[in-house]
Amino acid sequence: MMKKRTTKWTLYIFVSIAFLVLVSIISLCTGSAGIPVGKIISILIDGKGTAEYSILLDIRLPRVILGFAIGGALSLAGVILQGMFRNPLVEPYTLGISGGAALGASLCIILRLNQIIPNVAMPLSGFLGAFLVILPVYLLNIKKGILRMHGLLLTGVMISFISSSLVILILAISRTEDLQGIIFWIMGSLEEPSWVLIWTACFVSLACLALSYLFCLDMNALTLGEEEAIHLGIDVEKKKKLLFLIASLLTGISVSITGLIGFVGLIVPHFMRMLVGYDHRVLLITSFLSGAGFLIFCDMLARTVIAPVELPVGVITGILGGTIFIYALSRRLFL
Amino acid sequence: MLRISDVTCGYGAKIVLNGINLEIGKGEFAGIIGPNGSGKTTLLKAVTRLIKPYKGKIYFEDKELYSIDHREIAQKIAVVSQNLPIISMTVREYVLLGRMPHYKNLQFFETESDVEVAEHAMTMTDIMKLQDSYMSEISGGEMQLALIARALTQEPWMLLLDEPTAHLDITHQVNILDLIRKLNKEYGLTVIIVLHDLNLASEYCDRLILMDRGQIKKTGTPEEVLNYSDIEEVYKTLVVVERNPLSQKPFVLIVPEEVKKKCRR
DSSP, X not given: OHHHHHHHHHHHHHHHHHHHHHHHHHHHHOSSSOOOTTHXXXXXXXXXXXXXXXXXXXXXXXXXXXXXXXXXXXXXXXXXXXXXXXXXXXXXXXXXXXXXXXXXXXXXXXXXXXXXXXXXXXXXXXXXXXXXXXXXHHXXXXXXXXXXXHHHHHHHHHHHHHHHHHHHHHHHHSOHHHHHHHHHHHHOOOOOOXXXXXXXXXXXXXXXXXXXXXXXXXXXXXXXXXXXXXXXXXXXXXXXXXXXXXXXXXXXXXXXXXXXXXXXXXXXXXXXXXXXXXXXXXHHHHHHHHHHHHHHHHHHHHHXXXXXSOOOHHHHHHHHHHHHHHHHXXXXXXX | XXXXXXXXXXXXXXXXXXEEEEEEOTTOEEEEEOOTTSSXXXXXXXXXXXXXXXXXXXXXXXXEGGGSOHHHHHHHEEEEOSOOOOSSOBHHHHHHGGGGGGOOTTOOSOOHHHHHHHHHHHHHTXXXXXXXXXXXXXXXXXXXXXXXXXXHHTOOSEEEEEOTTTTOOHHHHHHHHHHHHHHHHHHOOEEEEEOSOHHHHHHHOSEEEEEETTEEEEEEOHHHHOOHHHHHHHHOSOEEEEEOTTTOOEEEEEXXXXXXXXXXX
C-alpha cells in the first residue's frame, strides 16, 4: 500500500520533470531561427561568438529560466492559497497583489522613473505597489491575532477593483507614448534583460518551494478545515500567517518582474489537484514543475504563433489553460 | 484529569457559558445534555481551545490549557466534531492524518508503527474494508466511524465527541456507543460526549451533566439527573420518566400535545 503510493508519487514527479525538460528544449530550439536539438550542446560548448550562440544564451535561455521561476512561483502560490482558503477559485491575484503591482508600475512609467534608473525602477515600483497593497489587506483582517480568511478574500478582491480603477485613471490621463508601456507591462512578458533579476526570481521561487515543504503536512490538515487542523495539534494562526507570507512573496516577486501573467496560478494548481490528489507532499513539487513547464510552453507559443510579432504571454496562458481546463473538467463529469 | 474553573466564554459580545465549574476524572464516561443553545458544543470548544475563555481557567492534568503546546494537546485529547470532511481522500489517508500530532519535526512520512496504529483503529471501528474508498463515497454512519477511527489513531487519553450519533439509525447509534463504552472500559479512555438523545445518554454514561442557558443545572448519575421535574424545567416540555426494564436506567418519554389534552379531559 505504502509502496504503491511511493511508486505513484515518483511517477508523478518524474512525469512533471520530463514535461519541463521537454518543453524547455523545444523552447530553446524554436524561434525565428530554428536550431536543431542535437546542435544545442555543441553550440553552447564551442560556439562562442557565433550568432546561434548569442541567440541561445542571450535571447532564449533567459526566457526559459525566467519562465521556470515565474511559472513555478505562481502555481506554487496558487496551491498554497487554494489549500489555505479551501477555495478552488482563489489564485495569487485574488488578494490584490497584482493590482497593487500594476498601480506601482504605471505610476513609475508616467513619473518617468524608469528613465532615471532603467531596469530596476519598474520591478522595484511594482514590488513596492504590491507590498503597499497587501499590507492593509493583511492588517485590516487581523483581529486579536486571528487572521480572518473570509475578510482577507473580500478585502483583497475590493482592493483589486480599486487599484485597477486607479490604473485606468492613470491610463486615461497619461500621454500616448506612455500608454503602450503601461499596457504592455500589464499584459505581462518574460522579456527581461537583467540577469540579476532573473536569478533573483529563480532563487526566491526555489527557496519558497523548499520553505513550503516545511508546511506540507499542515496544509494537508488544513484541507479538513481550520477547526480540525487545531484538533490535530496545528498552530493554525501561526501557520496561516507564514503561508500567507510565502504566497505573497512569490506573487510579489513574479508580478514585479514579469507583469501580470494570469491563469497560471489558478489553472495549474487546480489541474494538478485533479491529477495527483489532495496530498501536498506531492502536490507542491508537481505543481511547481508543471507550472514552470506550462509557462515556458506558453511563452514559446506567444513568440512563434504570429512571428515576428510577439503576443502577450497572458493571452496564451488564458486561452490554452482555460480550454484544457474546461476539457478536463467536462471529461471528468462524463466519466 | 480535566478541571474547568469558573469559565465564562462566548462569541464576540454574546456570552454563551457563564461561570462553569466542572471536574472530569480519569476514566470517566461523562455525557453532556441540554436543550439547543444551552452551550454544550461551546463547552467542548472551550476545552479544545477553539474559543478562549473571557474569564476563568481550564486545567488539563493540572496544567493550564493555554500553557500546553498545540501538538502535545493533540497527542492527549482527540475530538470527534460535527464537521464532516468533504474532500477527496481515501478513508485510510484520512485516518492516518490522526498520527500527525505524533510526528517528529521534519518528519514527512508515516512510519510502520504509525500505519499499525491506524490499522488497529480501523479494525476496531470495523472500517478496514472501506479503507480504499473515498470519504465522499461512504455513508453517513461509515463517515462517523472514520471520524472516530481518526480520533483513536491519535492514541488520546481523552476523547471528546460532539453528537456522534446524530443522523444515524439505531443500529449505528448502538454500534458506535458500544464501541466507545468498550474503549472506556478496556483502555481506561476518558470520554466526554455531547448527546441530544436523553435515553442514549442515560444508558451509556456514568455521569450526566445537564446544561441550561449557559450554566450547569445539575450533574450526577443518570438516575439523579433524569427526573421529570428537572427535565421539564430545563426543556420546558412535559415528559414521563420510566425505567428501562432490562438495564433499570431511567427512560424519558415525551408527551404530545394531543395526548396531553386527552389526559386532561
